[in-house]
Amino acid sequence: xxxxxxxxxxxxxxxxxxxxxxxxxxxxxxxxxxxxxxxxxxxxxxxxxxxxxxxxxxxxxxxxxxxxxxxxxxxxxxxxxxxxxxxxxxxxxxxxxxxxxxxxxxxxxxxxxxxxxxxxxxxxxxxxxxxxxx
Amino acid sequence: xxxxxxxxxxxxxxxxxxxxxxxxxxxxxxxxxxxxxxxxxxxxxxxxxxxxxxxxxxxxxxxx
Numbered sequence: 070x071x072x073x074x075x076x077x078x079x080x081x082x083x084x085x086x087x088x089x090x091x092x093x094x095x096x097x098x099x100x101x102x103x104x105x106x107x108x109x110x111x112x113x114x115x116x117x118x119x120x121x122x123x124x125x126x127x128x129x130x131x132x133x134x135x136x137x138x139x140x141x142x143x144x145x146x147x148x149x150x151x152x153x154x155x156x157x158x159x160x161x162x163x164x165x166x167x168x169x170x171x172x173x174x175x176x177x178x179x180x181x182x183x184x185x186x187x188x189x190x191x192x193x194x195x196x197x198x199x200x201x202x203x
Numbered sequence: 204x205x206x207x208x209x210x211x212x213x214x215x216x217x218x219x220x221x222x223x224x225x226x227x228x229x230x231x232x233x234x235x236x237x238x239x240x241x242x243x244x245x246x247x248x249x250x251x252x253x254x255x256x257x258x259x260x261x262x263x264x265x266x267x
Contacts, residue, residue: 131231142228143244144235 082138083125090121161188205264209237211255226250 094117101110127133134140135148168181212222212233219237220230226247235241236251243251252259 131229140229142232143247144228144232144241147241 085138086136087121087125090117090124094118094121157188161185164188204239204242206236206239207255207257207262208233208251211257211262212237215255222254225254 094114097113097117098107098110101107101113104110124133124137127137129140131140131145135145141149164181164184168178168185171178171181208222212219217225218230219233223230223233226233228247232241232243236243248259248263252262255262
């Protein structure tokens with residue numbers, strides 16, 4: 070049977086997200102330890118490791134396999150792109166709202182000022198780069 | 204986009220999963236194409252057309 074490959078990822082990335090979760094959990098633990106908030110760090114590690122374990126061992130649904138990375142094809146790549154864009158929009162709107170609330174409270178808007186500026190610069194830079202790349 | 208993927212697949216006696224396996228995409232992607240919820244990329248459209256021995260224009264109808 071003819072077999073082609075239209076954007077399907079290999080199964081090698083199956084453990085990437087779970088490993089990333091554990092790594093991030095360890096980073097939270099380290100930050101908590103450095104900031105004398107060991108309990109918060111431990112909770113962070115447990116939550117992130119638990120999520121990673123769930124993703125690693127969960128069933129064969131397309132959503133789980135797509136999140137995990139071992140069942141992706143071109144359609145899921147498009148879904149991922151749209152989901153990432155939607156997430157970015159939610160974050161940017163949240164930052165803008167938080168900035169306005171901080172200003173209305175008489176504060177200087179920090180840290181939302183530079184977070185909003187970073188988002189704006191990153192977007193413009195990405196558009197310019199992607200347009201240049203064709 | 205209207206297409207003949209389902210008709211050609213059934214004619215060939217294939218399950219969605221088998222066609223997906225042959226194309227290197229998931230069963231759900233084949234299902235989405237058949238139900239006109241997803242328009243495949245040009246490489247996938249070409250691969251599907253080549254697989255069934257028809258032209259892309261015969262397989263996909265962008266005017267329907």
